[in-house]
Amino acid sequence: MIEVQGLTKFYDERPAIQDVTFSVPKGQVLGFLGPNGAGKSTTMRILAGFLGMSAGQASVDGYDVFSHSLEVRRRIGYLPETAPLYNEMRVAGFLDLMCRLRGVPPSKRRALVEKAIDVCGLEDRRAEIIGRLSKGLRQRVGLAQAIVHDPQVLILDEPTAGLDPAQTRETRNLIKQLGQEHTVILSSHILPEVAATCERVLIINQGRLVADDTPERLTERFGRRHGQEIEMLVRGEGGADEIESKLLAVEGVDEVTVTAAGDGLWSAVVRGSSPGLREELTRAAVEAGFGVREVQARKLTLEDVFLSLTTDEMVEVETEATEEE
Amino acid sequence: MSKSSRRRARAKVRKQVAQRARGVPVRTGTLPAARATRGPATRDEPRARPVRRTAPVEASPPGVADAVHAVVWRTGLLNVAAIARRELGALFVSPVGWVVAAIFTFLVSGFGFIGTVLEGQVATMNGVFGVITGFLTLILVPVLTMRLIAEERSQGTLELLLTSPVRDWELAVGKWLGAFVFYLLLIATTIVYVVLLAIYVPDKNTISLGGLSISVGALDFGLIAATYVGMVVVGGAAIAIGVLASSLTKNQVIAYFVSLITLLAMWYTAFLLGLFTRPPLSLFFDYVAGYWRYQSFSLGQVTLRDTVYFLTLAAGALFLTTRVLESRRWR
Numbered sequence: 183m184i185e186v187q188g189l190t191k192f193y194d195e196r197p198a199i200q201d202v203t204f205s206v207p208k209g210q211v212l213g214f215l216g217p218n219g220a221g222k223s224t225t226m227r228i229l230a231g232f233l234g235m236s237a238g239q240a241s242v243d244g245y246d247v248f249s250h251s252l253e254v255r256r257r258i259g260y261l262p263e264t265a266p267l268y269n270e271m272r273v274a275g276f277l278d279l280m281c282r283l284r285g286v287p288p289s290k291r292r293a294l295v296e297k298a299i300d301v302c303g304l305e306d307r308r309a310e311i312i313g314r315l316s317k318g319l320r321q322r323v324g325l326a327q328a329i330v331h332d333p334q335v336l337i338l339d340e341p342t343a344g345l346d347p348a349q350t351r352e353t354r355n356l357i358k359q360l361g362q363e364h365t366v367i368l369s370s371h372i373l374p375e376v377a378a379t380c381e382r383v384l385i386i387n388q389g390r391l392v393a394d395d396t397p398e399r400l401t402e403r404f405g406r407r408h409g410q411e412i413e414m415l416v417r418g419e420g421g422a423d424e425i426e427s428k429l430l431a432v433e434g435v436d437e438v439t440v441t442a443a444g445d446g447l448w449s450a451v452v453r454g455s456s457p458g459l460r461e462e463l464t465r466a467a468v469e470a471g472f473g474v475r476e477v478q479a480r481k482l483t484l485e486d487v488f489l490s491l492t493t494d495e496m497v498e499v500e501t502e503a504t505e506e507e
Numbered sequence: 508m509s510k511s512s513r514r515r516a517r518a519k520v521r522k523q524v525a526q527r528a529r530g531v532p533v534r535t536g537t538l539p540a541a542r543a544t545r546g547p548a549t550r551d552e553p554r555a556r557p558v559r560r561t562a563p564v565e566a567s568p569p570g571v572a573d574a575v576h577a578v579v580w581r582t583g584l585l586n587v588a589a590i591a592r593r594e595l596g597a598l599f600v601s602p603v604g605w606v607v608a609a610i611f612t613f614l615v616s617g618f619g620f621i622g623t624v625l626e627g628q629v630a631t632m633n634g635v636f637g638v639i640t641g642f643l644t645l646i647l648v649p650v651l652t653m654r655l656i657a658e659e660r661s662q663g664t665l666e667l668l669l670t671s672p673v674r675d676w677e678l679a680v681g682k683w684l685g686a687f688v689f690y691l692l693l694i695a696t697t698i699v700y701v702v703l704l705a706i707y708v709p710d711k712n713t714i715s716l717g718g719l720s721i722s723v724g725a726l727d728f729g730l731i732a733a734t735y736v737g738m739v740v741v742g743g744a745a746i747a748i749g750v751l752a753s754s755l756t757k758n759q760v761i762a763y764f765v766s767l768i769t770l771l772a773m774w775y776t777a778f779l780l781g782l783f784t785r786p787p788l789s790l791f792f793d794y795v796a797g798y799w800r801y802q803s804f805s806l807g808q809v810t811l812r813d814t815v816y817f818l819t820l821a822a823g824a825l826f827l828t829t830r831v832l833e834s835r836r837w838r
Contacts, residue, residue, distance in 0.1 A: 266662050
């Protein structure tokens, strides 16, 4: 549905995005993840036909976003970053205007406006003046205008920015629901959001794509490369040094950090890479006469992946690893 | 009564019946719009998520209107109309439109009518037209136009418009049309004075001068009509220049001064330069100056030359606006 090939955009001399390539099949919900200023909004603006690109190509439903901009714009619904709206208009009137501008035939207009109002939970706000709405409601009106003409592709730039937790959850569910019929690209710098709503994640940093995979596989891939972390809570008479030496003796262990957890307990964080590490560690600890209270693999969250991918040194690790492969 | 409004009315009655059954007092005197849009007293309570209705309003079957719409929409005129309508609406709900209208009405009645006609005892529209050309098209039109695109830029709503299937020229023309209709409404109010003059000034005055009677035609409607045509085309050009100025910046104040200065230069500076220069150059300035051209309208001449001048100015400014809007994709 969406094809992006070598997309590059310079603002004056500064590159906003460089050589971004990806494609989104029909019906997929794609998350665009990156810190502020990474180039998420720029990419989305180019896809929505608002900006031109410096190099590369992008197409939506087979239409080039530059040369067939109008065709592309007929097929998309776009929510810009801060949900800009006409403050003096009323909610329903505004949605009606957006329907008109997108060429919805008159017989369908009312039904579509009502549907968007309903889906976005704006039933009792439809006659309110947009300028008087709270941030969360504005965001919902923004979402409503993006979906009001029932577009094939939704491009949502930070759809949950400024919402409270309950609204965020609602919006996520809404996006999931929309993802069943539409192709959705959404951007965010909040990880759980992307993990919760998207089937696929693109991580972008400093204008370049650094990862492209499902949330689960990203976590897994990263874990495999960087080994795993196991947290143990043990009781031992010999103190930190003994625990450390005994655990280090286990095969496959690279690093052990022991800290006092109070009450005669010690917390040991073990980094290692062998597959059955937890079992080995437990056996070693029991043989050494320690009391084992807890053994837990610390799960790498997308947050860890993200943090390491978007800090420069780890990106180097990533490229080295790719070169070795 | 249309089909859909009948359906709405039925739904309203059903709702009221249901509310009565639940013991909710129904105020029957409220406006239908307010009744239909707000549930009783739920506004400030924490809103329980209502059960989603699957198909709230069914689409009425596509009819002739849709077929016509499909054809007309391709031309872009519907977008122009939609944008113009919003613009006009914005002028009426914001203070800007009312302030401009108030200042204009005050000046027209004060200087244009009371000053010239009542005090000066001359049955003429020249005072009114003087206010329109000297003040409305020069100083007030930039107030109307300064926000047109600059505000969209600063609020980010431009992004909303230009990612909808709206061509750049449709936006430029729609913005222009919205302000232009408001301008037409403003100058239409001055027709009151034409009516007043027509009523109170006798058709023919016969003055006797030493046995010789001269009849004087008091009101020249042809002249007045020509001047109105002039005001319309001058206003159209001034608004187009304002739209162009507004498209260049995010800042409304800058947009105001850019259009004010451009209009001053077009209308008067060239005219003044024409007075102080010698023929080859002064011919050029005379040609460019808008001043001479709308002067000729107020002499009762609707010449093709002058009309074309203002229309070209308007079209040129709107064309440049389109280019400015387009430039975002090339930068």
